[in-house]
Amino acid sequence: GDFFTLTSIMVVMLDLDWKLALLTFSVLPLIVLVTLAFRRAVRESYRRIRVAIARINAYLQEHLTGMTVLQLFNREERSYEEFEKINRSHMDAYKDSILAYGLFYPTVELMSALAVAIILYFGGGMAFHGAVTVGTAIAFIQYSQRFFRPIQDLSDKYNILQSAMASAERIFKLLDTPVTVHDPAQPRELGEPAGRIEFRGASFAYEAGHRVIEDVSFTVEPSETVAIVGHTGAGKTTLTNLLLRFYDLTEGRILFEGADLSQLQLHDLRRNFAIVLQDPFLFSGTIASNIRLGSQGISDERIREAARRVNILGFIESLPRGFDEPVKERGATLSVGQKQLLSFARALAHNPRILILDEATSSVDPETEFLIREASKRLMENRTSLVIAHRLSTVQNASKIIVLHKGRVREIGTHHELLAKRGVYWKLYQLQYKDQELSALRGAPPEAAGMDAPSAVPKSGGALSSA
Numbered sequence: 001g002d003f004f005t006l007t008s009i010m011v012v013m014l015d016l017d018w019k020l021a022l023l024t025f026s027v028l029p030l031i032v033l034v035t036l037a038f039r040r041a042v043r044e045s046y047r048r049i050r051v052a053i054a055r056i057n058a059y060l061q062e063h064l065t066g067m068t069v070l071q072l073f074n075r076e077e078r079s080y081e082e083f084e085k086i087n088r089s090h091m092d093a094y095k096d097s098i099l100a101y102g103l104f105y106p107t108v109e110l111m112s113a114l115a116v117a118i119i120l121y122f123g124g125g126m127a128f129h130g131a132v133t134v135g136t137a138i139a140f141i142q143y144s145q146r147f148f149r150p151i152q153d154l155s156d157k158y159n160i161l162q163s164a165m166a167s168a169e170r171i172f173k174l175l176d177t178p179v180t181v182h183d184p185a186q187p188r189e190l191g192e193p194a195g196r197i198e199f200r201g202a203s204f205a206y207e208a209g210h211r212v213i214e215d216v217s218f219t220v221e222p223s224e225t226v227a228i229v230g231h232t233g234a235g236k237t238t239l240t241n242l243l244l245r246f247y248d249l250t251e252g253r254i255l256f257e258g259a260d261l262s263q264l265q266l267h268d269l270r271r272n273f274a275i276v277l278q279d280p281f282l283f284s285g286t287i288a289s290n291i292r293l294g295s296q297g298i299s300d301e302r303i304r305e306a307a308r309r310v311n312i313l314g315f316i317e318s319l320p321r322g323f324d325e326p327v328k329e330r331g332a333t334l335s336v337g338q339k340q341l342l343s344f345a346r347a348l349a350h351n352p353r354i355l356i357l358d359e360a361t362s363s364v365d366p367e368t369e370f371l372i373r374e375a376s377k378r379l380m381e382n383r384t385s386l387v388i389a390h391r392l393s394t395v396q397n398a399s400k401i402i403v404l405h406k407g408r409v410r411e412i413g414t415h416h417e418l419l420a421k422r423g424v425y426w427k428l429y430q431l432q433y434k435d436q437e438l439s440a441l442r443g444a445p446p447e448a449a450g451m452d453a454p455s456a457v458p459k460s461g462g463a464l465s466s467a
Contacts, residue, residue, distance in 0.1 A: 006150045013143050017132055020140050023118050024147070027111045031151065034111075038104040039162065045097035046166030052090035054170070059086055065330075112148035119144055181248055181266070188263040193256065193272055194222035195353045195384030197243065201252035204242055211250065212238050213407040225385040227395035229428065230404035236388045239404075240356050243386075244270055274352035278359035280343035282331030287316055288323040290331075291346045298349050306349035310375035312341040337371070344375040355380055358388045392429050401425065 013021040123137035197220040205211040213235040307313040319325040331339045389395045396415040403411040418425035
């Protein structure tokens with residue numbers, strides 16, 4: 001509408017007197033130059049505003065979530081000062097945008113007044129000499145005022161446009177992030193898998209030149225329980241990320257049911273897996289919705305049976321609304337053990353072919369650990385299971401144990417076989433149970449003090465549990 005109005009006024013002014021019209025339009029180049037300078041200034045201001053808002057939101061979310069830690073370490077004042085600094089950067093950016101508009105709008109008004117002055121000076125002289133009529137000069141003054149009104153309206157719209165452009169830049173920066181993992185053009189049909197997994201010379205680096213895992217090869221047979229152990233940073237969790245194809249290998253292959261992962265659709269691959277993490281994630285909703293997790297094929301009876309089998313049904317039934325009890329963000333009202341058992345119930349309800357347990361008992365009390373062990377036994381029945389563990393007591397009954405050290409497979413074998421080798425696993429075991437060994441072997445013959453006799457160390461209280 002504004003463009004149409006502007007064009008119509010220009011046509012009428014040119015028709016009335018083209019000389020006066022060109023004199024009136026002579027201020028347009030100045031307006032264009034001012035607009036270009038304004039665009040650069042205000043675009044940069046809006047960029048800074050959006051960045052500052054993002055920093056404010058991230059800071060608030062992080063510090064409200066970690067409020068207890070801040071209070072324990074008396075960080076309230078320091079956090080307040082940091083927030084003030086971030087908020088001040090937002091205020092400064094906003095003030096710069098206001099300053100830009102505070103200069104731009106008066107400049108447009110000045111150009112309008114300058115155009116009227118030009119018409120009065122030249123149009124008055126032309127009317128005095130009879131080149132134009134007085135009525136034409138007055139008409140030009142009125143048209144020039146109307147001519148700048150749509151320009152001012154366009155300036156207001158330009159303000160909104162610049163704000164939207166600054167926001168769009170951040171959105172498109174995210175959308176333009178290259179996708180590194182793609183579905184194959186002609187995917188291979190997976191069918192009903194038995195659960196066989198094979199790593200062949202797998203290597204991977206998050207950053208070029210620094211490989212996290214190097215030439216890893218091993219096989220997991222159907223219904224086999226395989227534990228993966230090693231020091232922190234050895235690459236254990238990276239293996240599960242590669243198996244679920246969150247990343248593609250740098251070198252080597254990973255086979256699932258004999259098919260390379262790159263030949264399988266991501267949906268077909270991942271629907272066969274369930275994972276229980278060290279830090280379980282619960283969504284805002286209800287107990288039932290967190291177990292079902294959007295899968296409409298999971299009935300209420302199946303949810304209830306899963307809860308019963310992982311020893312959390314009693315707790316759920318003790319809640320005022322049972323399975324419909326609201327769950328706050330990240331399960332804020334539940335204990336770590338309760339959230340962990342709900343994660344086990346979720347995994348069991350989805351009935352996966354492959355189960356991955358990633359440090360699932362490392363941060364719970366002994367009583368809850370016992371419940372989780374019992375849940376683990378039921379969950380791993382007739383399933384291929386990968387267990388990532390730091391506590392070696394939880395993996396002693398695994399079919400085989402894979403020892404990772406600095407991204408490489410150093411040893412593979414059963415608990416007793418690896419202890420007999422006196423290698424990396426033996427050292428890990430010795431470090432974890434040094435105090436118990438000294439107590440158990442006090443007074444024993446010198447030859448009994450070695451680690452060749454693992455029975456001297458207290459065994460796990462049951463079948464293999466998660467780690």
